[in-house]
Amino acid sequence: MNLNFEAYTAETTKRLRDLGLLLVSTSKQGKNNVMTIGWGLIGLFWGKPVFLISVRPSCYTHEIIEETGEFTINVPEENMNDIVEHCGEVSGREHDKFSECKLDLLKSKIVKPPVIEQCKLHYECRVIHKIDVIPSLAPTKFLIHVIIAKFKGVLYLRGSYRSLYFGEILTVY
C-alpha cells in the first residue's frame, strides 16, 4: 500500500466542511449520477485506506452503489458553490445534473464511475463493507439528544435511514 492518500486528507476534509464533496456513481446500464455529500470520514480500516460515506436509501446513488459497489469522490474548487448546492437538491432520477451544471467527465483509472474534470482532487473507491444504520437495531445510549433533534427530519420522519459504505481508496489524484 504505497498510495499517499494522507497528503490529501487536510484539503478534502476542509472542503467537505466548507462546501461539500461530489460523489459520482454509474449504474449497470451506464447511467452516471452525481450527488453532494456533507458527511465523510477518511483513514485506515482493515489495513486499507478507506473513505466512509453515508447514503440514504431513498437516494438514486444508493440504488446504484448497491448494484455496482463503486464510486468516485470529487473535491470541488472553492467557486463551485452553486453546483454543489444544486447537486444536493435534486435527484438524478429526474435530472441530468452533469449537463445542468456543465460538468465534464473524465474516464477513471480503475473504477467504472468517471471523475469530474472541474474538480481539484479525485478519489476512486470500491465498497469493501457496508453497515445499515437502523435506529431500532442501533444502540442509542451514545446518540446524544442534540443530534436526534437536529436530524430527526432526516432520520425518522422521512423514513429513510442511512447506509454506511466503507470504500477502499484505490487511487487519489
Added chain:
Amino acid sequence: MNLNFEAYTAETTKRLRDLGLLLVSTSKQGKNNVMTIGWGLIGLFWGKPVFLISVRPSCYTHEIIEETGEFTINVPEENMNDIVEHCGEVSGREHDKFSECKLDLLKSKIVKPPVIEQCKLHYECRVIHKIDVIPSLAPTKFLIHVIIAKFKGVLYLRGSYRSLYFGEILTVY
C-alpha cells in the same frame, strides 16, 4: 465549529498507518488505560468533527468507554515504536502500561482521560454514536473475501466482534 482539526489529519493518518496511535481512557474509578489502535477514520459526521475508532468488546478499553464515553487519541513520535507495540500486546487489566513504558500523563482540557506528554498530537473525544458490528446482523455482500480470511481470527474465532465509536473531536493540539 472553528476547530481546525483538518490541519492535523495528514500527520495523524500517516502515523496511524506507519506505527499506530495511542488511545487513553479513564474508568469511573479513575483508573487510566492505554491501548494501541491501528484502525481509525477522521472527518465530519452530523456536521461535527469525528474520530471513528473500532474496539473489540474483549478489550479493557471497551469496558471503560461503555462506562464513560470519553477517550483521547495520542499521536506518538516516530521513535516510540517499542511503546506502541507493547501497548497493543498486553491488557490494562493486568498491566500498568504507563509505568512499564515510562509514559507521563497530562491533564486534558475538556475530557477526563488524560493525554500522553511524550506524544506529538492530542485529540480529546466524546462518543456521540456507537455501532456494534455483528456479522450475523451486518450485510456481508460487500465484505470481500480477502478481509474475511485475513481477519477471521479476530472477527470469528475469538468470538469478539467490534464496536465502532464515533467520537466527537472536542479539541486537538
